[in-house]
Amino acid sequence: xxxxxxxxxxxxxxxxxxxxxxxxxxxxxxxxxxxxxxxxxxxxxxxxxxxxxxxxxxxxxxxxxxxxxxxxxxxxxxxxxxxxxxxxxxxxxxxxxxxxxxxxxxxxxxxxxxxxxxxxxxxxxxxxxxxxxxxxxxxxxxxxxxxxxxxxxxxxxxxxxxxxxxx
Numbered sequence: 268x269x270x271x272x273x274x275x276x277x278x279x280x281x282x283x284x285x286x287x288x289x290x291x292x293x294x295x296x297x298x299x300x301x302x303x304x305x306x307x308x309x310x311x312x313x314x315x316x317x318x319x320x321x322x323x324x325x326x327x328x329x330x331x332x333x334x335x336x337x338x339x340x341x342x343x344x345x346x347x348x349x350x351x352x353x354x355x356x357x358x359x360x361x362x363x364x365x366x367x368x369x370x371x372x373x374x375x376x377x378x379x380x381x382x383x384x385x386x387x388x389x390x391x392x393x394x395x396x397x398x399x400x401x402x403x404x405x406x407x408x409x410x411x412x413x414x415x416x417x418x419x420x421x422x423x424x425x426x427x428x429x430x431x432x433x434x
Contacts (some may be wrong), residue, residue: 276348276352279326279345279409280324282411285311286320286389293312295309296425297403301426308392308406309391310388316379317378319375323374325369326345328369329344329345340357342361342362344370347396352395354394355391356389391406393409403432
C-alpha cells in the first residue's frame with residue numbers, strides 16, 4: 268500500500284457481475300439522463316423475478332434495509348467498515364444477508380426487485396466520499412478486466428460519465 272494511504276481509502280474491486288448478464292434484457296448506463304438528473308448507477312433490467320443478485324465484491328455489509336421507492340431492500344458493502352468507498356445494490360428481494368455480515372464476491376444476496384415503474388431490476392452504485400461530499404462513480408472503473416469485458420459484451424456504452432454528484 269502506498270505511503271500515507273489508509274485502508275479506508277482503498278477503492279473497491281468489483282469482480283463478479285451483480286446478476287447473470289445473459290439474463291439482462293436492457294440496461295441504463297451510468298451518467299445517462301433520467302428524470303431526476305444523471306443516473307448514478309448501472310441499472311440491470313430482467314424479465315423474470317427469480318434472477319439472483321450476487322455480491323460484486325467481498326467485504327462487510329454496512330447497511331441494509333427497505334428501499335424508499337419500488338419494492339425490495341438495499342444492501343451496502345464496504346471492503347472495510349468505515350471505508351470512504353461503498354458499493355450499493357438495490358432493489359434486492361428476499362435478502363440473505365444483514366448488516367454486519369461478511370460477504371464474498373459472488374455470494375447470493377437475494378433476487379431482483381421491482382422499480383417504481385414496476386420493472387424487474389437491480390442497480391449497482393459505487394459511492395466515494397471525500398472533502399466535497401459523496402459522489403457516484405462508474406462501476407466499470409472499479410471492475411477487474413473480466414468484470415469489465417463481461418459488461419461490454421452486453422453493451423459497449425455503459426459509462427457516459429466518470430462520476431456524478433449524488434446530491
